[in-house]
Amino acid sequence: MTQKIDKIPELPKGSFERITLDAHQAERITKPSVSFWQDAWYRIRKNKGALFSLILFGLIVIMAFLGPIISPYEPNAQTITHANLPPKIPVIENLGILDGVGTLGGQEVDLYEMKNVEVNYWFGTDGLGRDMFSRVWKGTQVSLFIAFVAAAIDMLIGVIYGGISGYFGGRVDDFMQRIVEILTGIPNLVVVILFILIMDPGILAIIIALTITGWTGMSRVVRGQVLKYKSQEFVLAARTLGASDSRIIWKHLMPNVLGVIIINTMFTIPSAIFFEAFLSFIGLGLQAPDASLGTLINDGYALIQFSPHILAFPAILLSLIMIAFNLIGDGLRDALDPKMKD
C-alpha cells in the first residue's frame, strides 16, 4: 500500500487547451433521442442468444409453410411399400450420415436399395410410408398455429379483464379478483384434461382447453401494471385535461403496459406448444390423419426401437422451438425491462 510515487514528469505545454463553457450549449442534445422500442431493439440485438433464436425461429416458421410445398409428397399420402425408410439426403449421404442405411435383423443395410426405392426421403418415412419431411413441417404449422391462437386469446381476455379490474378498482376489482383467485387455484393440468374430455378432439378443443383458465396469468400482470400507473401524475394530468376513460386506457396506460404484455405472451406460447404436445402424447390431442408435433412424437415413440428417426425429427424440432422461444422471451424481458436502462 505504501508504494513510492515517482516524481510526476513535467507535462508538455500545449497538450491542454482552455475551453469556455457556453451556457447556451448546456441544453443541447448531443445524442439522437431513442424511443423505447429503438432502445429495446438495440438491447435485444446485443443479446446474441435471443437474436440467434429469433433468426432460428424465423427459419422454422418459413420452413413450416415451405416444407410441405417443396416436398414432392403429400403429408398424408401413404405408400405402404416405402414404409419405415430411414432418412436419405442426396449430398449429405456421402458423409456416411443420413444415407438411408438402417438396421434390419441386426444388420446394417441400405434399406433404399433393398426395397428398390429410387426416390429420396429427406427425413425418412413412417410406418405407413408417409413422407416425414412434409409431415414434420405440416405438424410444426399446426403446433405453431395452436400456440399462437391460444396465446392471442389469452392475451386478449387477460388484458381486458386485468385492465378493467385494475383501472376501475374498488368493488369491481374485489369481485373480479376473487374469481381469478379461485380459477388460479385449479391446477392447469386438471382443467385442460377435463375440457378436452367433453369436447370433440381437434384443434378447436385444444385451443379452448388451453385458454379456458390460461388468461389468468396475463390478467394478473396487466392488473398490477395498471394499478401501478393509474395513480401516477401523468394520468391525473390527462384526466384534469378532460380525457375520457377509454382515451386514458388506450393512449396513456396501454403503451406502458405493453412491455409486460409482450413478455408474458412470449412465455405463454412455449407453454401452449408444450401442452398441445403433452395432450397429443397421452392420446387426447389431434386425431389421425391430422398431425401436430405432439402426435408425430407419439407415433414415433411407438417405433422408437426400430425406426428412431420417426421420433427424432419432430422431437428435435419441438425442442428447438421451445428453446428458441424461451431465449427470445428471456431476451425480451431484459430488453423491455425499464429498470435495466443504462
Place this chain on the structure above:
Amino acid sequence: MAKYIGKRLIYMVITLALIATFTFFLMKVLPGSPVASADKLSPEQRAVVEARYGLNDPLPVQYFNYMFGLVQGDLGISINQFKGAEVTDVILSRMGPSAQIGFQGMVLGTVLGILLGMIAALRQNTWVDYTSTFVAIVGISIPSFVFASLLQYWFGLKWDLFPVALWKDGFMSSVLPSVALAMFPLATAARFIRTEMIEVLGSDYITLAKAKGASGSEIAFKHAFRNALIPLVTVLGPMAVSILTGSLVVEQIFAIPGIGEQFVKSIIVSDFSIIMGTTIFFSVFLILIILLVDILYGVIDPRIRLSGGKS
C-alpha cells in the same frame, strides 16, 4: 398470519368444491357409458348394473351422495376397470411408485440444480457459467416425455444400463423415470439460484465480509448461499406441478404402475369415477403444496409480511 392461513384455507375449500362439482357434472354429460360393455348386456342386466351403482338416481341425489362421500374421503367406486373397488383404495395402492419417482426426481433435480446454479454464479461469465445456463435453458425447454424417451432409448435400450421399463427391479427401475422428472426442477433451480447468488454476491454485507477477510468459500457458503436459498422456496410450487404433469407421461413411457399411468388409462376407457377421484386427488395435492409454500416462505423470510404488514 393465522388470519391469512384461514383465508387461504377458505379459498382452498371453495376451489375444491368447485372442481368436484365441475368434474361431477362433466362426467355426467360425457359421451360413453361407464358400464363397460354396455352393448352386450340385455336391457334388464344393464338396469341392474346401473341401479347398483346408483346411476338411476336423480342427478341432485347422485351429486349430494358424491359430495357427502367426498367429505369423508370416499371417492366412490370404480365401475369398469376394477369391478367395484374403492377409488380411494385404487389411488392409494398406486401412490407408492408415483411418490417414489416424484420425490427422487424432485430431490435429485433440486440438489443438482442448486449446485449448478452456485457454480455458475461463482464463475460468472466463464465457460462454466455458459454451460450451466445452456443446460438450464435446455432443461426448461425440452418436454419431459421427449427427454424420457431419449433416456429410455440410450440408457435402457442401447447401452442396457437400466431396465427399459416396468417396475420390477426396485430402485434400478426408478432411476430413469426419476432422472426424466428431475430435468425441470434442475433447470429451474439452477436459473433461480444463479440469479439470486449474483444479486447477493453484489450486496453490501458480502463486501463487508470480504473486507473483514472472510475466505472465498466462507463467503460463498456461509453468506451468499444461505440467502440465495430462501427464495428458492417460491419455485417449489411450479416444480411440483411439473413433476405431476410429467408423471402422467413418464409413467406411461416407463410402464410404471403409478397414479399418472392409471389416470391416462382411465381416460381412455372412460372410467368416470377414477377420473373424478384422481382429478380431485391431484387438485388437493397441488393446492396444498402451493399453500404450504406460501406459508413456509412467510415463516422463513421475516422480511415477507403477508397481507399488508401485520402478521
